Amino acid sequence: MRDAYQDQLDELAESLAAMCTQVASAMEKATRALLEADLQLAEEVISEDALVDDTRAAAEENAFALLALQAPVATDLRIVVSAIHGAGDIERMGDLALHVAQAARRRHPQPVLPAEVAPYFSEMGRVGVALAIKAGEVIRTRDLARANELETDDDAMDDLHKHMFSVLMDRDWAHGVGPAVDITLLARFYERYADHAVAVARRIVYVVTGQMPGPLTV
């Protein structure tokens, strides 16, 4: 019985790690759709988001069943509670990738981004995808050093995010209000995506240490 229980805990963690892979792929494709005005890729991200939602619902049901049937305590209980939180964070990452894809679709066949800001979004996409992949690794390995790395990696996203605003607010901005509004929201989506990846890693720190790291500044 104990073995089946451990298997269930492992499966719960594995389903969350798999969600990280799903939303990393979604953000990778959404960013490409955005940069290349690729409608088909945008549609792919939009239709695949339901899979993330399904995985989240299944993970929550499994967590609930574990609580009801196994009444876990201590570390095991922290694993289940953190999985409940983590599933929510990762589903939200999927939603944010979806929003990026929707922006690409909304403006198609026009590109959303003026050429001069595209490189920043390419970089925000790269950082975001790397954070999602690393969050999945942290879920699998519970490696605290790796978990802490996400905080630093997220600083790069925050810098890109801040920099985008200075570009928009610059007198030389020549693209008017419409693109500025799109870019404001898109930059926010990437920044929030990264914050949720950090939150997932922080919950793993809590699983291992029993302590939540200090508050994430958002």
Next chain:
Amino acid sequence: MRDAYQDQLDELAESLAAMCTQVASAMEKATRALLEADLQLAEEVISEDALVDDTRAAAEENAFALLALQAPVATDLRIVVSAIHGAGDIERMGDLALHVAQAARRRHPQPVLPAEVAPYFSEMGRVGVALAIKAGEVIRTRDLARANELETDDDAMDDLHKHMFSVLMDRDWAHGVGPAVDITLLARFYERYADHAVAVARRIVYVVTGQMPGPLTV
């Protein structure tokens, strides 16, 4: 023993309902700070956000203790799991009110909003605060009809949010990119605030019925 346990469950729900009151007050004050360029009020919201975070941390600890010591099942387990989710949602509402206050502080003594858009934010504030208060009532009463009302109330926020974008994108927009960027983010904060209030109410539907309502479109 059973009575102490029921008291703990009631206290958990009560602490969440109290958080709703806190974040309703925060958003009411943040909106006033925004509309009246009131720096002192903005500072008040900013410093009080720590109280919401503390209430959330205490609620999570109580939920964890209930799971570990009482091993609740069925409706009681749904109450605890929903409280874990709800505490996260309501804390986030506090963060969003904080962001509104920070915007008011950042531009002070300048107003953030051109006079013609101020009425929309006044209305978004009113709708948001009413949603937070209603979410608190739903937590206390578990009234499903009232819970469902939040979905309709949120439609008003979505309409205001969409309308703000059409104002920004209009050819007649005379305030340039800077205010448009501020307004884009602020409108998003109100819209997300409302979404989290709806999510809280939906979790109460789940507590009562055992079924989550269909996915919230965000």
